[in-house]
Amino acid sequence: MTTYHRENNLDLSDQNKKAWDSLYASTEDLIWGSQPVGFIDIFMPYIKNKLSRDPRILDAGAGEGRNLPQLLTLSDHIVACDASEHALDKIPAPLRSLLKTVICDLEAIPLDDGFFDFILLADVVETLPDPRPVLHELHRLLKPGGLLLCNIPGFEDSIADIDMEAIGENQYLYQGRYFYRFVYQxxxxxxxxxxxxxxxxxxxCSWVEAAHPSFRSDAHTHSSYVFLVEKAG
Incomplete structure (x- = not known):
């Protein structure tokens, strides 16, 4: 089992946040494109049936907002948060006008306990030197019975350790800057x-991603375990 050592990851976490923010600032293009991440459609029917009317929804680590159109089909009450101001600034203006954006660390989101009915955490966990504080924070923010949808890739992912420098057990730096961790199911x-x-x-789940400007030059296939979990009522 992988052991997460928070005390050894504080500096790495700060450097990692700066690296991602710098990436978003490096180009006017959308790094991740405008299409939603490939696993959301698979889970949308269940989520729609489970949620109450007019749910409050959080896109945690929203980046440039690629998943927001899907979330807006579920509710008019959407919050998008990210540690990168440059990322949130790149959410297209028509989308940004329909929701609230919050610049914050994901482990310290300035909203009340039990605020949300549903949280999406897409392509985030693997980029966190220590994911536990973030997951605890999202648990705090969910109502009893609230849903979290997230993916956590392992070594079945085609990008796992490709062009990455190993810095610890199952821990890597991509391009010497961006932290990744791959874990087993x-x-x-x-x-x-x-x-x-x-x-x-x-x-x-598996899906194809187009090339990402300034980040990954070729189209590639992701394979990742996707988890739908709930906060006990």
Missing amino acids: DEAIALLESCGFQMIHHQL
Whole structure:
């Protein structure tokens, strides 16, 4: 099992946040494009059936907002947060006018306990030197029975350790700057359960991504375990 040592990751976390913010500032193009991440459509029918009317929804680590059009089909009450001001500034203006944006660290989101019915955490966990504080924070923000949808990739992902420098157990730097961690399925489940979530459903999903400007030059396929979990009522 991978051991997460928060005390050894503080400097790395700060450097990592600066690297991602610098990436978003490096080009006017959308790094991740405008299409939603490939696994959301698979889970949308269940989420729609589970949510109450007019739910409050958080896109945690929203980046440039690629997933916001999907979330806006669920509710008019959307909050998008990210540690990168440059990322949130790149959310297209028509989308940004429909929601609230919050610049903050994901482990310290300035909103009340039990505020949200549903949280999306897409392509984030693997980029966190220590994901536990973030997952605990999202657990705090969910109502009892609230849902979290997140992906946690392992070594089945085609990008795992490609052009990456190993810096620890299952820990890497991509291009010498961007932190990644890949874990096995049982480790991912144990992580979520240790942060207070109960498993509803999980499955391995695969999807194709176009090249990402200033980040990854070729189209590539992602394979990642995706988890739908809830906060116990």
